[in-house]
Amino acid sequence: MLRKTQTPIVFLAGYFLFLVQGIAQVKESNAPASDYQQVIHQRAYKIVVPTGIADSAKFYRVEAVVANQYMQLGKIHDSANAQIKIAKANIDKDQAKLVIAAIEKQRTQVLEKLHVSYLQQLGKELSQSQIDQIKDGMTYNIVNITYKAYGEMILSLNEQQKKQILTYLLEARELAMDAESSNKKHEWFGKYKGRINNYLSAAGYDMKKEGEEWQKRIKEQKLTNTNS
DSSP states (O other): OOOOOOOOOOOOOOHHHHHHHHHHHHHHTTOOOOHHHHHHHHHHHHHHHHGGOOOOOHHHHHOOOOOOOOHHHHHHHHHHHHHHHHHHHHHHHHHHHHHHHHHHHHHHHHHHHHHHHEEEHHTTTTHHHHHHHHHHHHHTTTHHHHHHHHHHHOOOOHHHHHHHOOOOOOOHHHHHOOOOSSHHHHHHHHHHHHHHHHHHHHHHHHHHHHHHHHHHHHHHHHHHHOOO
């Protein structure tokens, strides 16, 4: 065990790639490998279906790429989180902050490389629109849902504003794709929705008022549908 007085920044940061494999093996050993892989492949299958790939061989190649991406993401996040846990338990608070920052930096670098490789693999099999469908599947279609919601909430948005909103949401999607959990994915979109709201507020929109008016229209529409 590391002593509280040690400063193992280099040790922990350099240990990262070793833990990527080690922690993944521990994770998969907690349940039968077939069960773990089955869950991942079921998830990948559902994500690939909307692309409409007719060729079964191609479909399963893409499914394998998506499933492998989830497995690799799990390894990376489990490894980084394990290191952070070690740092918090064995190093004093000030030193731990430095160690954790180094771990997070390396996590980001590894994720970025994996992200590029993943998109390159998908690009060999799919069109850009199909790749976008894969991205939406990995992020619960939040881009389209949120973009539609902003358009319905603020009826006077111009084309430039709509374009900027979409740009922010697409940036969030790229980051959310690599997040370790549903909550983390939603956190990325929440962060970018904050940027969108600030952008629209700077453009003169009263976001609170726009939201209240939108909810009022929704209630009125429900009443109309009920009475019709």
